Amino acid sequence: MAEPALDDLIDALRRLPGVGLKSAQRMAFHLLQHDRDSARRLAQALTQAVARMRHCARCHTFTEGEVCATCLDPQRDAQQLCVVETPADQAALERSGSYKGLYFVLMGRLSPLDGVGVGDIGVAPLLERAGDGVVHEVILATGFGAEGEATAHALGEALRSRGLTVTRLARGVPVGSELEFVDLGTLAHALADRR
Amino acid sequence: MAEPALDDLIDALRRLPGVGLKSAQRMAFHLLQHDRDSARRLAQALTQAVARMRHCARCHTFTEGEVCATCLDPQRDAQQLCVVETPADQAALERSGSYKGLYFVLMGRLSPLDGVGVGDIGVAPLLERAGDGVVHEVILATGFGAEGEATAHALGEALRSRGLTVTRLARGVPVGSELEFVDLGTLAHALADRR
Numbered sequence: 001m002a003e004p005a006l007d008d009l010i011d012a013l014r015r016l017p018g019v020g021l022k023s024a025q026r027m028a029f030h031l032l033q034h035d036r037d038s039a040r041r042l043a044q045a046l047t048q049a050v051a052r053m054r055h056c057a058r059c060h061t062f063t064e065g066e067v068c069a070t071c072l073d074p075q076r077d078a079q080q081l082c083v084v085e086t087p088a089d090q091a092a093l094e095r096s097g098s099y100k101g102l103y104f105v106l107m108g109r110l111s112p113l114d115g116v117g118v119g120d121i122g123v124a125p126l127l128e129r130a131g132d133g134v135v136h137e138v139i140l141a142t143g144f145g146a147e148g149e150a151t152a153h154a155l156g157e158a159l160r161s162r163g164l165t166v167t168r169l170a171r172g173v174p175v176g177s178e179l180e181f182v183d184l185g186t187l188a189h190a191l192a193d194r195r
Numbered sequence: 196m197a198e199p200a201l202d203d204l205i206d207a208l209r210r211l212p213g214v215g216l217k218s219a220q221r222m223a224f225h226l227l228q229h230d231r232d233s234a235r236r237l238a239q240a241l242t243q244a245v246a247r248m249r250h251c252a253r254c255h256t257f258t259e260g261e262v263c264a265t266c267l268d269p270q271r272d273a274q275q276l277c278v279v280e281t282p283a284d285q286a287a288l289e290r291s292g293s294y295k296g297l298y299f300v301l302m303g304r305l306s307p308l309d310g311v312g313v314g315d316i317g318v319a320p321l322l323e324r325a326g327d328g329v330v331h332e333v334i335l336a337t338g339f340g341a342e343g344e345a346t347a348h349a350l351g352e353a354l355r356s357r358g359l360t361v362t363r364l365a366r367g368v369p370v371g372s373e374l375e376f377v378d379l380g381t382l383a384h385a386l387a388d389r390r
Contacts (some may be wrong), residue, residue: 016226038243042211048200064198
């Protein structure tokens with residue numbers, strides 16, 4: 001169509017994760033045809049977030065301050081440090097309401113295929129944070145796919161070599177699941193870790 | 196997490212069509228963590244597109260000028276006018292390379308459930324455009340789902356009452372399809388319209 005402003009918008013939307021050409025076209029047409037207010041609001045939110053959001057000096061999550069609200073909360077148990085991949089994972093654990101310790105957010109995980117090695121996922125900052133003399137237990141809560149498991153393994157080795165107690169979230173049958181639909185690996189773990 | 200700049204960004208991304216809370220979070224974290232350049236570029240593209248893009252005075256598609264490049268092209272056959280729902284549909288027909296006439300882009304279709312009635316899909320501008328004395332044939336190329344068919348029906352009635360020749364894209368078996376996997380309605384149309 002040779003309309004540079006439209007082509008630029010579609011190209012920029014395509015760079016969002018999970019958005020292909022057809023989705024980007026649909027988004028651009030929708031915004032321009034029906035919702036120019038949302039387009040202006042998104043432009044402003046992007047500019048503000050890029051300008052303001054940085055990483056918490058203690059847990060590495062996104063925050064506008066120097067240290068995030070969770071790390072500053074005196075009610076939290078500073079002896080427990082839970083390592084998660086993303087702020088979304090941290091939010092999921094918070095919603096469970098069953099953890100009162102602190103967090104360390106890796107902002108990624110080992111992914112050799114994408115060129116993400118041990119040096120790229122913040123191992124050194126984690127070792128420094130966990131070695132503050134207050135943390136007793138590091139709970140590894142990375143995902144249970146291949147990359148999350150590899151990340152947990154690498155971090156566990158490094159943390160144990162510093163003398164820290166390292167635990168991993170339990171594997172087992174999800175609440176509400178029928179056994180016949182649970183995969184074999186999960187059943188094997190559930191049997192081995194029965195209590 | 197009570198980080199207003201991050202929450203605003205996630206809220207704004209959620210307003211994009213097809214984007215829910217989890218996708219919006221993933222997009223926001225990706226942009227802030229790995230691709231702040233893309234975030235800045237998207238903000239600029241949104242601002243530029245909203246400021247520059249308007250509707251072609253003749254075919255109603257998005258354009259930066261008064262009239263779009265297709266409508267201004269003297270090589271196109273001004274006696275044929277093809278009515279499509281979106282610029283993406285127009286682009287698909289252009290890629291087929293088998294149409295040399297002009298277009299009219301509805302920018303929508305009848306959708307009673309979403310409150311989109313006949314008055315909302317540009318019937319009056321279409322009748323004015325098709326009644327310029329040059330257009331001989333109006334080809335209805337709206338979709339073949341229920342809403343596209345209803346749109347074609349309503350537009351066809353209005354255009355025929357003005358004495359215009361109205362045609363519809365052929366229904367039939369898609370190229371490359373095996374008959375056993377084609378639905379019954381399509382087979383019935385393919386039989387009735389055999390040639």
